[in-house]
Amino acid sequence: MTIGFLELATSYESKMGLSVPETRSVVDIVNSTGNRFTLSVSDLILALEDLLDKNDRFLEAGEQYNETRWREASKTLFRSDAVKTLASTQTKAFFTVLSRLVSAARKMSERDFDENRLDLGRTSLKLTLEAFGEATHNNSSVPYKVATNRAPTPAMKGENILLYGAPGTGKSKAANDDALLRTAGKSELVFRTVFHGDTMQGDFIGAIRPKLDGASVSYGFAPGPFSRALKAAVANPSEHVVLIIEELNRANAAAAFGEVFQLLDRDEFGASCYEVHPENEELSIYVYGSEGEKKNASQATIYIPSNLSLIATMNSADQGVKSIDMAFRRRWKAIYQRLDVSRASDVFVWLDPTLQMSWRDFLGALNDYLVSEFATEEDRLIGQYFASETDLADGRIPDKLLLYLWDDLLRGEDRSALFSGNLRTYAHLQAEAHDRGTYFSEGFLTIASQWTRQG
Structure with a gap:
């Protein structure tokens, strides 16, 4: 019985292995220590096309395996990101897989197989593309008709x-x-x-x-x-x-x-x-x-x-x-x-016993006030997602914002420009906020009220 193309390709004796699952949509490449790397059949077809399309440049890397030359060639000549990655990190294992496929397409005997040599003749590469396409075409996810001018597979490159x-x-x-x-x-x-x-x-x-x-x-x-x-x-x-x-x-x-x-x-x-x-x-x-x-x-x-x-x-x-x-x-x-308070929650919060406004409007008023009164830089203002709706569920200004304002933003500043002048400690501020007392300054409350009316 004549042995098939894939069976022959996987049968050659080598430290570097190749296996093809029954789905025939991927191939498993095994390095010399048994570690397995998966590559899609479509990516491997694209690599074979590249060997044919850029034949002269691959010939410069040599038909005899040279790790440095083949690693550099793999980084620049293959179109598939997956192939680039695998061929650049597992260079010998990938080279051997290509050698297996080309040798099987040429019906080379096991005795003559050489894992360190890859026949880059255009006739051999065309035979390999045809044989590999026929052996995997029964999977609908793999293109059977091989087009040598196919564009690279779309992929997001690393950044x-x-x-x-x-x-x-x-x-x-x-x-x-x-x-x-x-x-x-x-x-x-x-x-x-x-x-x-x-x-x-x-x-x-x-x-x-x-x-x-x-x-x-x-x-x-x-x-x-x-x-x-x-x-x-x-x-x-x-x-x-x-x-x-x-x-x-x-x-x-x-x-x-x-x-x-x-x-x-x-x-x-x-x-x-x-x-x-x-x-x-x-x-x-x-x-x-x-x-x-x-x-x-x-x-x-x-x-x-x-x-x-x-x-x-x-x-x-x-x-x-x-x-x-x-x-x-x-x-x-x-x-x-960027800051965009229009995306902030519209949940209502209390600023004092008589003034309630949406969190969105409060952030707008607060950021404007921090810039005008303290010349606060933009990267220190309050972003639209600083607090979640869960943080605002009780209608109070969250403690984490009060602490940021008191301890970080206004450290060394005149806090009475934003908070009530009778507050001397953060504990006092927190207590007033929890009791829905008066803890913002009259100046800020006036600005906040105007912001609400304008809204």
Whole structure:
């Protein structure tokens, strides 16, 4: 009985494996240590088309496997983001898969198969496209007719996005919405962390830490959120992965990133322009699931693939934050989350025993007053989402806003311009607010009343 194309391709003896599930909509690529990476058949067809369309440029990388040349070629010549990611991080494994397919299309015997050689002849590549298309066409999600001039598969390329603005302008919500858009709603592909004053490189990237196993103590690599997100991106090249970093400037961000800082420079495809050799070889082993494709694990490089985005939030006006230097900041796409009180809740709140107004109007009046009386900068004003409807359910001004105004915004200022002059402590202010007493100044109440009438 004649062995089929896919059966022959998967039967060749090699340290790098290939298997095709029954659905034939994806292929599973296995590296030398048994780690499995999934790639869609449509992406693999697109890669074969690229080998044919850009034949001269791939020939420069060579038909004989050379890791450096093929890794660089993969970053620039393949159109699919998933293929770029996989071929750039698991270069030998992907090269071997291509070799398997081309060899099977040529009906090469197992004895003659060479995993280190890829026949880039145009006739061989056309035979492979035809054979692979016929072998997978029974799945309706895979295009059977291969068009060599097909446009790249639409995909969002990896970015470094920095959302900044006043407190309560919806930075966290915007980050979460963007992350779910990029991952097509797959929350398991969204990783999160919050920076704080004690965040260090070992917390964010990962470090060797002790592990207690019964009565014995061992040491192993404890991955940080960056390493976990990077590993997920490498293992799922067909998917987009997002790492959200809340309060980026509450830590020394450049120090927390460490050597990864250099990876934030991205090329036109969304992947890192550069690669780094991690000081801790355990990081490469954790990400790639092995000692890499090189004999010395300490030489295995890492970079941010095009299917991994970083989304950070920050409010530069917060007390106790670290400044972010321009060298770090310029590597991010900064997006300002502007104040828009028209989006605030219209739930009514009490300002004193006789004056009630909507939270939306109150924020408008308050922000205008802070600017006119205290010359408050825009990034210290009150955003539309500072308080939720749950916070406002009892009709009182929330304690968190009063505390922000008293302790942060008006520290060192004449508080009597906003609050009643007989208030000497925050405890007194809070008590008056809870009892729906008079705690705002006459000047502000006058402005607020005028704002209500204008509304």
